[in-house]
Amino acid sequence: SWPEPVVRVQSLSESGIRAIPDRYIKPPSDRPGFENQEHVDIPVVDLKNLFSHDHTLHEETLKLISSACKEWGFFQAVNHGISHELMKCTREVWREFFNLPLEVKQEYANAPTTYEGYGSRLGVQKGAILDWSDYFFLHYLPVYLRNPSKWPSLPSSCRDLISEYGAEVVKLCGRLLKAMSTSLGLKEDYLQNAFGGEDIGACLRVNFYPKCPQPDLTLGLSSHSDPGGMTLLLPDHDIAGLQVRKNGKWITVKPVPNAFIVNVGDQIQVMSNAIYKSVEHRVIVNPVKDRVSLAFFYNPKSDLLIEPAKELVSEDRPALYSPMTFDEYRLYIRTYGPRGKTQVEFSGSNR
Ligand code: OGA
Numbered sequence: 001s002w003p004e005p006v007v008r009v010q011s012l013s014e015s016g017i018r019a020i021p022d023r024y025i026k027p028p029s030d031r032p033g034f035e036n037q038e039h040v041d042i043p044v045v046d047l048k049n050l051f052s053h054d055h056t057l058h059e060e061t062l063k064l065i066s067s068a069c070k071e072w073g074f075f076q077a078v079n080h081g082i083s084h085e086l087m088k089c090t091r092e093v094w095r096e097f098f099n100l101p102l103e104v105k106q107e108y109a110n111a112p113t114t115y116e117g118y119g120s121r122l123g124v125q126k127g128a129i130l131d132w133s134d135y136f137f138l139h140y141l142p143v144y145l146r147n148p149s150k151w152p153s154l155p156s157s158c159r160d161l162i163s164e165y166g167a168e169v170v171k172l173c174g175r176l177l178k179a180m181s182t183s184l185g186l187k188e189d190y191l192q193n194a195f196g197g198e199d200i201g202a203c204l205r206v207n208f209y210p211k212c213p214q215p216d217l218t219l220g221l222s223s224h225s226d227p228g229g230m231t232l233l234l235p236d237h238d239i240a241g242l243q244v245r246k247n248g249k250w251i252t253v254k255p256v257p258n259a260f261i262v263n264v265g266d267q268i269q270v271m272s273n274a275i276y277k278s279v280e281h282r283v284i285v286n287p288v289k290d291r292v293s294l295a296f297f298y299n300p301k302s303d304l305l306i307e308p309a310k311e312l313v314s315e316d317r318p319a320l321y322s323p324m325t326f327d328e329y330r331l332y333i334r335t336y337g338p339r340g341k342t343q344v345e346f347s348g349s350n351r
Pocket residue numbers: 205207221226233235241242281282283293294295
């Protein structure tokens with residue numbers, strides 16, 4: 001179990017404290033600098049033409065996706081084909097879940113063995129500095145790991161919405177993976193097959209960032225890159241929070257209405273032999289508003305060896321990573337918590 005008694009950040013926030021406990025205070029170098037906001041934003045990609053039969057339009061969209069994955073590791077996808085109503089209902093049902101009484105949520109309290117359920121920390125180091133957020137983590141795929149009895153039974157529409165939302169997002173992830181494969185010069189099904197074909201993994205992490213009396217001292221989620229394959233984030237609709245690292249600066253993403261924020265995870269960085277980048281990101285919190293976000297992780301089957309595609313390895317560009325399963329790989333973040341990009345960066349060819 002956890003190294004210390006679990007404190008729900010939402011309870012702390014709702015207690016009306018004016019100063020946050022020391023455990024949430026980041027060292028000065030990690031604190032958000034609200035002063036120098038950059039006037040740039042991550043690319044926006046219109047997916048309408050990805051699904052078009054017009055060859056030129058299709059190719060143009062692939063180029064946009066490719067340059068976003070190389071330069072930013074992130075883009076906002078619009079005209080992605082998923083119902084805006086479904087997105088909104090799913091996000092709002094989760095907001096209602098977090099607004100239920102503590103006792104109801106505690107029935108789903110999680111443990112670091114699987115992380116499934118209601119949680120308030122990532123990592124099991126005793127005395128670690130914690131992030132200002134609670135979350136709910138669940139498995140969607142493979143089906144044998146899916147256990148709807150571990151999903152919230154309240155609000156009553158929650159389980160059905162998770163199923164429906166998951167099915168739609170999985171479909172979209174499949175399409176994006178094809179686009180990424182093709183734009184890397186690989187066969188259309190390369191990445192999907194390397195992920196395990198039909199046997200991919202998919203999990204949902206719903207983040208709840210309670211309002212914070214001292215947002216300049218802490219983070220909602222510390223800097224990290226996503227360990228898995230690809231992430232589709234549904235951010236809250238009228239409040240920013242996500243920051244992406246670009247040339248050493250933190251760029252605050254301004255969510256485009258009804259868009260998904262797509263980002264490359266470490267496993268695609270490995271498979272693409274670092275042509276596509278899994279980029280560091282973090283979350284800042286807000287003094288007056290709670291924020292809800294849904295991060296859907298599309299991952300390789302967890303016991304497959306993941307390695308750079310042979311087609312992307314040459315004498316000039318040797319393989320930057322040696323094979324490793326995603327099960328082994330994610331032990332790091334599950335032990336140490338979010339710590340920038342240290343894992344994929346420094347593990348090099350003997351990671
Ligand atoms: C994550 C994540 C960003 C956000 O859950 O991995 O990066 O805006 N979330 O909540």
